[in-house]
Amino acid sequence: MRVVFAGTPTAAVPTLHRLAEGPHEIVAVLTRPDAPLGRKRVLTPSPVAEAARQLGLPLIKTARLDDAATTAVQAAQPDLGVIVAYGGLVHEPLLSAPTHGWINLHFSLLPRWRGAAPVQRAxxxxxxxxxACVFALVPELDAGDVYARLRYEPPAMATAGDVLDALAHRGAYLVDEVVDAIAHDRAEPVPQEGEASTAAKLTVDDGRLDWKEPADRVLARWRGVTPEPGAFTTVGGARVKILAARPGSHGDGLAPGRIAAEGTDILVGTASEPIAVDRVQPAGKPAMAAADWWRGLRVDDPVAGS
Structure with missing residues (x-):
């Protein structure tokens, strides 16, 4: 089949590579325009744009899937559209441009966590x-019939970044299987069943840790917002990003938010057992070991969240 692919971040790249290795022809790749990155705000191609360039695939950079994008896709005469985290919604007439419509790789067990941040919210x-699910794109958000799904139980302290990487690679094979099934007229999508929930895009404030919660809830949030938008707290009015954390092995009885050094561990109290913080990044400074940050801290009786 003639396939048009739409995607932007690193999580979309494994599927693009997998399709490029197969028998189907990728006639166009849609991705979002170059974006300013880093402290110097250098315009940088998206990971999908860079992958398409390396693969020698025709590339369309567009901030919106508008009339111009639709015309470009229609000119490519695709049989099928495949979308993985493009960062925009597909509407008519683009939705009907490919003969077999569009399929979407979504990183949740639909209908749970429809929306922009399914792994993080989960x-x-x-x-x-x-x-992850591969489903048929329809006008309603993430509501189409499901072609295939896979289940994944991540390691205990896997972050959103870790899980997205694992699902991106596993999901690439799932998409490949569905594309082949559609090509050979043996695909059998089924309607979604169960209660739907929404995975709204994360904001910076979603990364704020509440030490008055039990340790398992604090660590769940830390995992969900790492690496982006990033978990943080405040100490003495200064913001501190929490880059690495884990359950504490001692320090029981530490009050919520209270910080203490126990042996080589830097512990923060919660509503239950404490959490060990291993790596931090204070505002305006480079990332460092939590123990080094603690030794240089100039705050009397430091409390996280203060």
Missing amino acids: LIAGDETLG
Whole structure:
């Protein structure tokens, strides 16, 4: 088949590579325009744009899937559209441009966690089983019939970044199987069943840790917002990003937010057992070991969240 692919971040790249290795022809790749990155705000191609360039695939950079994008896709005469985290919604007439419509790789077990941040929201909520679905794109958000799904139980302290990487690679094979099934007229999508929930895009404030919660809830949020938008707290009015954390092995009885050094560990109290913080980044400074930050801290009786 003639396939048009739409995607932007690193999580979309494994699927693009997998399709490029197969028998189907990728006639166009849609991705968002170059974006300013880093402290110097250098315009940088998206990971999908860079992958398409390396693969020698025709590339369309567009901030919106508008009339111009639709005309470009229609000119490519695709049989099928494949979308993985493009960062925009597909509306008519683009939705109907490919002969077989569009399929979407979504990183949740639909209908749970429809929306922009399914892995992050699932981890924050404490879900133990995550997954991915390939479904038919329809006008309603993430509501189409499901072609295939996979379940994934991440390691205990896997972050959203870790889970997205694992699902991106596993999901690439799932998409490949569905594309082949559609090409050979043996695909059998089924309607979504169960109660739907929404995975709204994360804001910076979603990364704020509340030490008055039990340790498992604090760590669930830390996992869900790492690496982006990033978990943080304040100490003495200064913001501190929490880059690495884990359950504490001692320090029971530490009050919520209270910080203490126990052996080589820097512990922060919660509503239950303490959490060990291993790596931090104070505002305006480079990332460092939590122990080094603690030794240089110039705050009397430091409390996280203060």
